[in-house]
Amino acid sequence: MDFKPKRPQKELKYEELRIYTDEELHNYTEEELKDFKIKHDIPDLEELEKGPWPSFVADAKREALHRKKLPKERMMIDQDVVDDLLGQLQLSFDDGETHWKHGGIVGVFGYGGGVIGRYSDVPEKYPSVAHFHTIRVNQPASKFYKTDFLRALCDLWEFRGSGMFNMHGSTGDIILLGTTTEQVEPLFYDLTHELDQDLGGSGSNLRTPSCCIGKARCEFACIDTQDLCYELTTHYQDELHRPAFPYKFKIKIDGCPNGCVASIARSDMSLIGTWRDDIRIDQEAVQAYIGGEIQPNGGAHSGRDWGKFDIQKEVIDLCPTGCMAMEDGKLVINNQECNRCMHCINVMPRALRPGTDTGVSILFGAKAPILEGAQLAVLTVPFMKAEAPYDNIKELLEKVWDWWIEEGKNRERLGELIQRKGLPRFLEVIGVPAAPQMVKMPRTNPYIFWKEEDVPGGWKRDIKDYRLRHKR
């Protein structure tokens, strides 16, 4: 499906947006870098440069040198901000505790998120990081960028901030690391007006929804993850920018059960593409895999000789529900038993494909360990169609929000609320019937409180009569 933007899109051209010349961007040599020392001693940080992996310390030093060689008036915050950042980090290593003060004002007018105040508690030692606010930039669906955008953003951030950023934070946003309070509003203005890009969510907000690359590049995608992500982002702008939730709320979208954005583990609402008809089988291609003409797993494990492909051992025996077999030389699948684990499809992508009656499975309540322990999401809606404008998905989501806002305690994630109130209550609220698959061990843990209306015929219970026979 073609992308239809909800408002006219600006075409960004780096040549029109750039702040620095090529000479300014390439202003030091590798020789100079070798001899370069930042202004503080950072022995422990330098240890981190020694291993086989790329180190953020090495990157930060490059940036420190780069800033040192730029004329001072070409940057709006202190030239040596990177030096002071590394210096303060070394001090934290020495002391075994952080020197950031947690929390602060949120800088952009009218927005309740996207900017996170950070202040040093040793500003006299490291004055250039006295303010070091973090800014979240809303990533586009699937994180496709034009280099024009990225280069313009790099220039802008060099000019108004520390020049350092993360690609990406775990919510998905680009995280711009460190600027002063005075620079926050001008940066926001440039970001929105020049680069046509919004801030992401932070705090007790809807966080920036995120999705896998989906149909843009992946043939397994059962739904248009990018379209859904874009729709939810634009539709819920108020929830994204003006916090009134008990705590954070994350939405992530995987195009198929392979779960490349791991929505099942990382989001309060996880949408996973799936199908409800049969896995499509191309029997000729199955034979080609068996005969060795097509490499299994798209050739992904060809670095080593694993011997001849054995469909019985490598596919059929590994099917977790045991629903596959070879019958008269043909591969057959009992689709009713298939739990969409994707294994067979991943091994033989040219022979097997997801069905065509596609939609999403919806899961709720995953979270990382802060406060209570980590939690995976619980499958709540096994199948729902996912077609624009996604009113069915929005309706469900809003029911969940209403309940959580009403019942949730301060700083209680949805998953914790579901645990506290119980899954049956949650199902009641969203109007989904309970299914045996939702019970972890239905045969060993049959402790269920039935309501009269749940049981055909109901029951009569006379408490006085009961008390005649049973003392309190």
Place this chain on the structure above:
Amino acid sequence: MMEEIKKAILEFAETSKKSKFYFKDLEKAVQAKIPEAKMRDIKKAATELVNEEKLIYFSTGSTTMYGLKGRGITEDQ
């Protein structure tokens, strides 16, 4: 109604024990005075107060709180 809610919010913001409070506490305080006030109206009223620069947001990054401008830490420390 909107004006009443805004007034109730400001009263709470001026007198609450803590200078920063969660939305939920704000909601409860307003509903104690105006029982029929709905969450969405309270949110709208709070947003208007932020836009009028009477309330401010305070964020730790993971959680957001509200505060009265000028009370407690509001500007830079």
